[in-house]
Amino acid sequence: MNGDFIKDLHFHKIFNHLNDGIFIADQYGYAIWVNETSTKQIGAPRSKIIGKHVDDLESKGFFTPSVTKIVLEKKDVVSKVQTSNGRQFLATGYPVQIKEDNTGYILVHVKDITETVKTTFQLEKAEALIQQYWQELQRMKSAYQQNNEESNIIGQSKKHEKMINKITRLSDVDATILITGESGVGKSRIAEEIHKRSSRSKKPFLSINCGAIPESLLESELFGYKKGAFSGANQKGKTGLAEMAEGGTLFLDEVAELPLSLQPKLLHLVQDKTFIPIGATEPKKVDIRIIAATNQGLLQMVKEKKFREDLYYRLNVVSIHVPSLRERREDILPLAYHYFNHYKKKYNKQASLSNELIDFFQSYDWPGNIRELENIIERLVITSEGNIIGAEDLPDQMIVNMENRTYSSADLKGKTLKQFLEEIEKRLIEEAMEKYRSTRKAAESLGMTQSSYMRRLKKYNLSKTL
């Protein structure tokens, strides 16, 4: 449709439909027309706006700043955030020149942005909060790491992290816990850590190794006895660990070693926190948390009737499995360096570990787990003479262990299976040759024909060693 056909009056009506304000001033800054939205934005009727100079309107507080004034000064399009009637607007002023009769106007388009500003402000506030929480999280994380370092629970593997999270969750739940895992993985260390992090931390943590104490003494160690309970007993009687641990934690290490005869008594202690000292008739009640540990398949022992089923289930309310060191190889180096620094300081030594030794540490299977690693490091630090401790300083037994080891998929380390198998084959061919010094005997030892042995010698370029 051609604009010429629209009557002037219609233009007014059309512009009054707009949700944005339209404010028109003449070339001197006097308001000459505003649409309805604009009157609402300014908060005044047309009669108080039309014919007034923008300076006037501004000084009356109808809006600030006046975009018309700035356009008049700059003679160019101007956009400003304007406040009017307690709300915020984006006002864009355009200088309009009518060449035909040399008249000028200022057209100001005013958009209410109060909600947008509010959202942006909220967004900024949310961002500031996130920033604040992030910093708080970092602070807590580093405090947590520091705590871990203080308690020397070293590790950085996913499995270690998972275990630490479980410990944190379980520390304040007063349930009995069964810790399982191979010898030397750190079960005792973890039991102690749970105690330290629990509300019982100010009370005693007492530990007894059920496998290290003769059966005859175990009962009195655990439960104590009344004075004169048996001949040879201390006249004053003896307080057992169960009582001495009052308020704290009693740790039963190697619980699988607990003789069957003592298991009913332990069941009572775990179940009702009561026990009867030797020679006494009245049960005693204690407030203790019990944590037990085992490196044996307790369930299998239950099946074989070597361990009471009811006791097993009472102990195993919650369980924590501590993985072996070879199942979390990422922990080997942090542990090795932790103990290396510890023993260097203790024995006042200056040395470093060779790359070859580090490689060995990472590929060795550590059947004795962290205890073996710690012992080896201590030994290496004590016996080292030079500045660099190398694989040649390792005890022979360890090398033998390494050579007799079984292989796992973890050993592939970026090789294809074919490459890996060839490596093993090459080694076996070589070893057989060194051992038998005869291709017939070497082939026989490997269960292959002499000609196929010879072919492999050639393939691996070993013929010259003949």
Ligand SMILES: Nc1ncnc2c1ncn2[C@@H]1O[C@H](COP(=O)(O)OP(=O)(O)OP(=O)(O)O)[C@@H](O)[C@H]1O
């Ligand atoms: N995460 C760890 N960081 C540093 N040292 C550790 C860690 N876990 C265990 N150790 C150390 O390893 C050694 C063996 O740990 P611990 O005695 O707790 O093992 P265990 O599983 O209870 O062994 P066992 O079954 O023979 O009783 C200890 O000297 C302990 O301090």
